[in-house]
Amino acid sequence: DVKVTQSSRYLVKRTGEKVFLECVQDMDHENMFWYRQDPGLGLRLIYFSYDVKMKEKGDIPEGYSVSREKKERFSLILESASTNQTSMYLCASTVQVNTEAFFGQGTRLTVV
């Protein structure tokens, strides 16, 4: 089975902190994604990566950056956390274009 693992289920951080969310997949997938999930808004794409060291902005990249130094790992970075970044963050991967996505279990981040 494909496994996508996010490093934390729950995080509480202070405003202004730099926050790292880590995601690892074990099936050699090319593409990896970061979404945030908010009630009534569904999933919104923050960034995705289709190869090592490659990244593309999604719909809401402001306040976020990403890093993909190895194929299996995709990190989301909140440069200076703010309360409006309190949300559920979901990582996903796909083997190629136009295929189903496999999701991690999510990280619920609270910024206080």
Added chain:
Amino acid sequence: GDSVTQMEGPVTLSEEAFLTINCTYTATGYPSLFWYVQYPGEGLQLLLKATKADDKGSNKGFEATYRKETTSFHLEKGSVQVSDSAVYFCALIQYNNNDMRFGAGTRLTVKP
């Protein structure tokens, strides 16, 4: 741009009732369509998919048919169970890119 619209929830049903969750989409070309399910405290997992017009996806008693003429992909189940309580997301992805678009999600609660 491409988009997905789902019926608003929450939806509350009694066990063994018939379920329909409406999903319509706006997209150019011929996207693939998906239903994902999110159980409490977990990430999303694929429920079913259809890759071309008139295809029917099915899994665990759920079905959805890709209707190009009405740009719809409604989710149905003949007899729901308490264990079906979850949030359901409709999604599409274009054949030539990684841009997966999700609906806002519909929360289903099934009561015994």
